[in-house]
Amino acid sequence: MNLRLVILILTSLLPLIGNNAELSLPATGIFSKGTNQYKDEVLEITKGRGATIGWYIKAKAEEEVRVSIEYSCAAPLNQDYQLSFDGIDKFWKVVPTENQEFSREELGVFKVRAGIPVLILLVPPSGTKYKHPLRFRKLIVEGTTPDNLSLIPAPEGPVAPTATPGFGTKLTERHPALDVFDIRDEALTLRISGMKMRGENELLFTTWDGNLYSLDLSSREKTQTFRRIAQGLSEPMGLAISGQRLFVTEKNQVTELIDSDNDGDFETYRCVSQDWPCSMDYHEYLFGAVLKGEHLYFNASVGMARRGIDNYQAPLRGSVFRVHIETGETEIIAGGLRTPDGIGQSSDGGILVTDNQGEWLPANKLIEIEKGGFYQFRSTPPWHPLDIPKATPPSVWLPQGEIAASPTEPFIIPENWGPYAGQVLFGDESFGGLQRAFLEKVDGITQGAVFRFSQGFRHHFHRFTITPEGELYAGGIARGKDQEFIHRVSGLTRIRYTGNKVFEPLAARLRSNGLEIEFTEPLAEGSGWNPAAYHVTQWGYQATQTYGGQKVRHRLTGVRSATVSPDRKRVFLELADITPGDVIHVRISKLLRSGEGLPIRTGDLWYTVNRIPDNLPGEVKEAPAITFAEPESFFKYTKGEAGQILFQTYCTSCHSLDGTKLVGPSLKGLAGSHRQLRDPDSNQLLSVEATADYIRQSIMEPNALLADGYPENLMPPMAGILTEKQIDALVDYLAKDSPAP
């Protein structure tokens, strides 16, 4: 018997001899095994994707704990395991063990928070299937305080009220205060990738295929003529203008377009900088372009082509860079981003960035960039100088499918847009529409809320610019394989604010004891005081190296009281629980009315709590004696609609049910139909009946069999986003007319 085995036996006996400061997290107690198999109490892990190897624990008191693993593994792995302990990451290079013997390895030392469910996740490499399993028996959490730690069941997510557009599901219509004109040349597909005003009347825009166009806005004829003024750009994704100087962020360099002889042609493409590594990865882009003084800011996305192989990233990808436009001197401002398609300026001159859910991003993000911030997209070994175990949180989480799917450029709403002026709008390449965010600073940290604003546009907006009159020009883009879809949603739109009165939540501000919601119009007299009119839930996110992420600690939050301000434009919700790092979701009852009798247009807001303000309590008052009669229930709860709501939330950005082609194929008539599929390994075409089993597999492992004509990795693996219970409900909804499997 070797020494390692003796130690292992002794340590495994410790709980029996009274070390009750230690807690075992068994393989048999995890949330989901994915495609891996159990052998007795051991989980044989060959594939990370689809498995959620996690546990919730609770500590009575905060303390330092040591986490170890019991495992065996016959051979080394080409990638590391991740241990995520309440959001703090450690990587573990698996050490092969001898003769299938179990070994115990320490993974890290962490601090456990007191009183709240703490999630521990063991995350295998997600993209690779290994021939030999890692045989996993348990994790051991070792504290020093007896009886402090306990293993608890995963908190059940709260039941959501019945959803309608704007209240639990995506809006379907355009905002009533917006006038919209699509400006299209049906002969061309204009995938707009950069957009700025040059002077007061000239709109310049780049297209993904490498052209720069000019549109004269002084003409308001029914047919407007635009002309190409530059060509041969390499996948431009950002345009910035300073006076007559033009800068473009291309695939691998920042370029100034120069017209030295003033003949209208740009004969020089000056390389301002290309001082960062790049590879041939299709997904390496330089997104956006913001000029501040002498510096140009932009984002570099990470590569994705080798996700399923070794997860290689060229160094420094995922950064916000700034380049001096004269000297080309290049600096890293922040790191840890993934697909930061959007960059813009905040109202106080900060840099705003949006990022896209995926590996290391359990949800989409709106970030006011902190210099030196690291936003958690990691690779091993760390290739980014800013990589630190505790990531910088986003300013606002944008929950996937609920309010965003591929967020694009953020910009500040112009002054003449009524109550919304000064707030942030951003588009979305998949979710469509415009979403609105309100930001505030608490102790110097930016946080805030996101609101539904408008759908009902033809184009999927990517880039924006505002005229001196406050008109918004928005440019659409799409990716995918279906040319009809790409042509349909790409193009230019002019949007004007009309000033029509709309009653909806406008802003949300965190107080020490709750959340204050501001409305665009005063509430009807006597209404808004009933806490039952606000359905409040709360959750956190925990980033992992696998795609997406489920909500953590998803729970109902009690509303102790609701206090309406004297002007009836604000309601303070006194909350029973506010946890730093969590998202507070408020669903306001559809039954509320404005003082003028307007119905409330949208009811959802998501507030991200980075910091709870000290000594800034919201005012709590008793409801006035005379209130108008209110309904018995502000929300309805309908049994059996969970699958439909999940479909509306997570699927409709890419799949229609009416035959319309979007990013992915339409699912019209799916149940029981025969689908033309391609096996990506053999490239063979198969005809497969859409049974419940097939639907489940296509949701959990979309790369296993591909809809013919669609590439790998277009669809995210939903097993990393939805719980098993949610997947059951979604499969049930989609397969309700299928024959029994």
Place this chain on the structure above:
Amino acid sequence: MPLLGACVSLSHAGENDATLPFDPARICRLSLNDLPRSISIRQGENVWIGYDLEKATVLKVWQSPAGNPGLIIRSFKAYSKGTSWFEAKETEGWSLSKGGRKAPLAVRYLGSTQQDKHFLLRWELSQAGKKFVLSERIPMSITDADKKVTREVRVEFIEPGEVLSHPMIKREGWELTNSEGQLVPTLTGTQWHRLSLP
């Protein structure tokens, strides 16, 4: 699709497209043969010169197949097609020799300009605070019928006693001639030199 906006039609005035600089049919700024920072320039009707912009050197020279394009574009990437006349083998880059000592030069790409008859590429070469500007001028048409391809090279800010060299010049078949048309082994002085492939 609910509530589509009213539509204004847009008409593309395409009359200036052929005269705009950086016509992708002649100048391709997409990656060439899986090298991320590269450019391909067509000389005459069917000769292509591909440059490695990070090394300030020619990557490949080739002739398009008769009647077919010499560049195949797939998913924003360009691939050469046709008869290869030259492919870079050297891993060594530009160096500066002075006083019997030789030192490698760092390369920074400065950009490109389309002129009436030439396409100009520029780099900054530097070593220990000393900076040179290397310019390459590629005639857009064939200038010398008995050469497969011709380029013109010049270095600015070079001082007497300083010599710039690239191993390709000596070892891989390129002929370097000075402004008087004499064959020379290295770049000295600031006049234009000619590099051609016999």
